[in-house]
Amino acid sequence: MNAIVEISAAQALVDQLIANGVDHIFCVPGESYLAVLDACYERNVKLTVCRNEAGAAMMADAYGKATGRPGICFVTRGPGAANAFAGVHIAQHDSTPMILFIGQIERSNRDRGAFQEVDYRAMFAGQTKWTAEIDDGARVTEYVSRAFHVALAGRPGPVALALPKDMLEERVLPRPCPPAAAVETAPGAEAMDALATMIAEAKRPLFVLGGTRWDETASRRMMDWASAFDMPVATSYRRLPLFDPLHDCYAGDLGLAANPKLVARARASDLFVLVGGRLGEIPSQGYKLLDIPAPRTRFVHIYPQGEEFGRVYAPTLAIHASPKAFIEMLAKQEPPAVRPWREETRQAHQDYLGFSRSFAPSADVDLAQTMIWLSDHLPSDAVICNGAGNYASWIHRYFRFRSYNSHFAPTSATMGYGVPAAVAIKRLYPERLVVSLNGDGDFLMNGQEFATAVQYDLPIIVVVCDNASYGTIRMHQERNYPARVVGTDLRNPDFAAYARAFGGYGARVERTQDFPEAFEAARASGLPSIIHLMMDPDRITPTANLSALRAEAFSRQ
CATH class of the missing domain: 3.40.50.1220 (TPP-binding domain)
Structure with missing residues (x-):
C-alpha cells in the first residue's frame, strides 16, 4: 500500500479552490502568502496580477457577478487588506459571491502589534457574511469549503479568510471536499x-x-x-x-x-x-x-x-x-x-x-447621442462596465442592453470600478467587446489597472467623460451652496497620452460627430484604448444644467 504523501497547507488550499472550479485568481503579490503563489505555479492556476488591491478585489467582484461563483482575490496583510476593502464593500451591497484571502503575520507574533498586524474579524465583520483566521493547517480544506458554501448561500456575498504565513507552510494530509453548490430554494x-x-x-x-x-x-x-x-x-x-x-x-x-x-x-x-x-x-x-x-x-x-x-x-x-x-x-x-x-x-x-431616445443636445460632446450611438452600433453581446458618477445616468437612460450579463456596475455606486471590472470580464470573455465607461474623477480612482490590461494584452476600450469636476458632488453643492464652489474642481491630465504612455491607444474627442471614428479606430488598434471625451461642465445630468440648478437655489434663498 502506498503511503499518503503530505502536502503544504498552501497546496491544500489551492487544491480546494480547484475542486470548486476556480480557474482564475486576482491578486497583488505579498510575501505573507508566497506559499500560495508557489502552489498556484505548481498547479498551473491562472493569475491576474494587479497594480492595487482595490482593483484586484473589484475584479473578483466582477468575476463573481459574471459567473455566479465566488470571485477569488488574494492580498497581503495590513495595507493590502485595507485597499481591498472597497471591493468587499461592493460585493456586500451587490450580493456578489466573493472570497478574499488575506496574508497574515506568524501566529507566534499575534497580539504584539507586529508588522502590519490587523484583527481582520474586527475589520471586515460588518461587510462580510463570515470572516475567520485559519490557525491550523490541517483545517484549511474545511475552512475553504465552508467559505464557498457561505458565499453562495441565500443572499450571496463576500467571505474573508486570513492566512498566517507559518500556517501555510505546515505539512498536512490531502483531504479534498466536494465542491459547494448554491441551494435553489423553490416556492411552495x-x-x-x-x-x-x-x-x-x-x-x-x-x-x-x-x-x-x-x-x-x-x-x-x-x-x-x-x-x-x-x-x-x-x-x-x-x-x-x-x-x-x-x-x-x-x-x-x-x-x-x-x-x-x-x-x-x-x-x-x-x-x-x-x-x-x-x-x-x-x-x-x-x-x-x-x-x-x-x-x-x-x-x-x-x-x-x-x-x-x-x-x-x-x-x-x-x-x-x-x-x-x-x-x-x-x-x-x-x-x-x-x-x-x-x-x-x-x-x-x-x-x-x-x-430612452429623447434628449436636449448639449455643447462639446453630447453624451446622450454618444450613448445612443454605442447602443445602436455595438454587438448585442458587448459588455459595458462602469463605476459611479453622474455620467452613469446617461448609461441607464440611453443604452439598451440586449443580452444577459452585459452590464457590470456597483449598486453601491463605488468610484473606480469600471476599469478593473473591464479587465476581469475581458479575461473571462476574450471574444466579447468590453467597454469601460468612466467619469474623470472616477477613472483616476483605479486607472492604474489600465496597465494590467496592457500587461495581459486585453483590448478593452475605456471612455473617460471629462467635465473637470467631481460632477455628482458639484451638482449637490450647487443645489445647497450655490456659487460657493470648493473642493469639486479637477485639473486633469491628457488621458489619451496616458493611454499611449502605458503602450495603449489614445484619442481625444471634442465634438459628438467625431466619436464614432475615434471608437472604431480604438477597436481596430487591437490595443487597450482610452477615448478622452471633453464634456460640457454645465451639463450635469440628462435633464439638468449646473447654471439652472444654481439659479433655482438662489431663488429659494
Whole structure:
C-alpha cells in the first residue's frame, strides 16, 4: 500500500479552490502568502496580477457577478487588506459571491502589534457574511469549503479568510471536499396559488426584477411569461440586462433619474411584485416609492434569504425562493382570461422607448447621442462596465442592453470600478467587446489597472467623460451652496497620452460627430484604448444644467 504523501497547507488550499472550479485568481503579490503563489505555479492556476488591491478585489467582484461563483482575490496583510476593502464593500451591497484571502503575520507574533498586524474579524465583520483566521493547517480544506458554501448561500456575498504565513507552510494530509453548490430554494404550491389569485384580481400590476441568483434561462423564461400575461416588467437599479429593453412588456429602469412616468406607474400599482431584489434606496426613489413599513398596495417579495422579509417593507406575500426556482414555477401558470392591464403595458413600453431616445443636445460632446450611438452600433453581446458618477445616468437612460450579463456596475455606486471590472470580464470573455465607461474623477480612482490590461494584452476600450469636476458632488453643492464652489474642481491630465504612455491607444474627442471614428479606430488598434471625451461642465445630468440648478437655489434663498 502506498503511503499518503503530505502536502503544504498552501497546496491544500489551492487544491480546494480547484475542486470548486476556480480557474482564475486576482491578486497583488505579498510575501505573507508566497506559499500560495508557489502552489498556484505548481498547479498551473491562472493569475491576474494587479497594480492595487482595490482593483484586484473589484475584479473578483466582477468575476463573481459574471459567473455566479465566488470571485477569488488574494492580498497581503495590513495595507493590502485595507485597499481591498472597497471591493468587499461592493460585493456586500451587490450580493456578489466573493472570497478574499488575506496574508497574515506568524501566529507566534499575534497580539504584539507586529508588522502590519490587523484583527481582520474586527475589520471586515460588518461587510462580510463570515470572516475567520485559519490557525491550523490541517483545517484549511474545511475552512475553504465552508467559505464557498457561505458565499453562495441565500443572499450571496463576500467571505474573508486570513492566512498566517507559518500556517501555510505546515505539512498536512490531502483531504479534498466536494465542491459547494448554491441551494435553489423553490416556492411552495400554496404561495404560488396565492400569487396567481392576486394577479387575477389586479388591475394595475407591476413586476420589478433585481438582485442576483439569476441566469440566462431564468431571464428568458421571465420574458416568455411576461408575453403570455401581458405583464409590465421593470428592472431595478443596475439590473438592466435581466430583461430585453425592446420586449413589448418592458416598462423601464427604476434606477437613478428614472422615467417619471414609470415612477408614477409604480406608485399607482395595485400589485407590486419584487423578484430577487431588495428595493434599496435608489430603486425605491429614496424610500418613497412604497410606504414603510406597510405598503398600501399589495406587495409580493420573492427573495432567497428569509431575513430580508420585513426588513424595510412588510410584504403581503413573502416567497422564500431564488429567482431561478421561482421563475421555473411561475412559467407553469396559466394567464387569466381577463387582463385589464394589457393596454397599460403597451403604453408603459412606449413611454420607455420615448424616454430612452429623447434628449436636449448639449455643447462639446453630447453624451446622450454618444450613448445612443454605442447602443445602436455595438454587438448585442458587448459588455459595458462602469463605476459611479453622474455620467452613469446617461448609461441607464440611453443604452439598451440586449443580452444577459452585459452590464457590470456597483449598486453601491463605488468610484473606480469600471476599469478593473473591464479587465476581469475581458479575461473571462476574450471574444466579447468590453467597454469601460468612466467619469474623470472616477477613472483616476483605479486607472492604474489600465496597465494590467496592457500587461495581459486585453483590448478593452475605456471612455473617460471629462467635465473637470467631481460632477455628482458639484451638482449637490450647487443645489445647497450655490456659487460657493470648493473642493469639486479637477485639473486633469491628457488621458489619451496616458493611454499611449502605458503602450495603449489614445484619442481625444471634442465634438459628438467625431466619436464614432475615434471608437472604431480604438477597436481596430487591437490595443487597450482610452477615448478622452471633453464634456460640457454645465451639463450635469440628462435633464439638468449646473447654471439652472444654481439659479433655482438662489431663488429659494
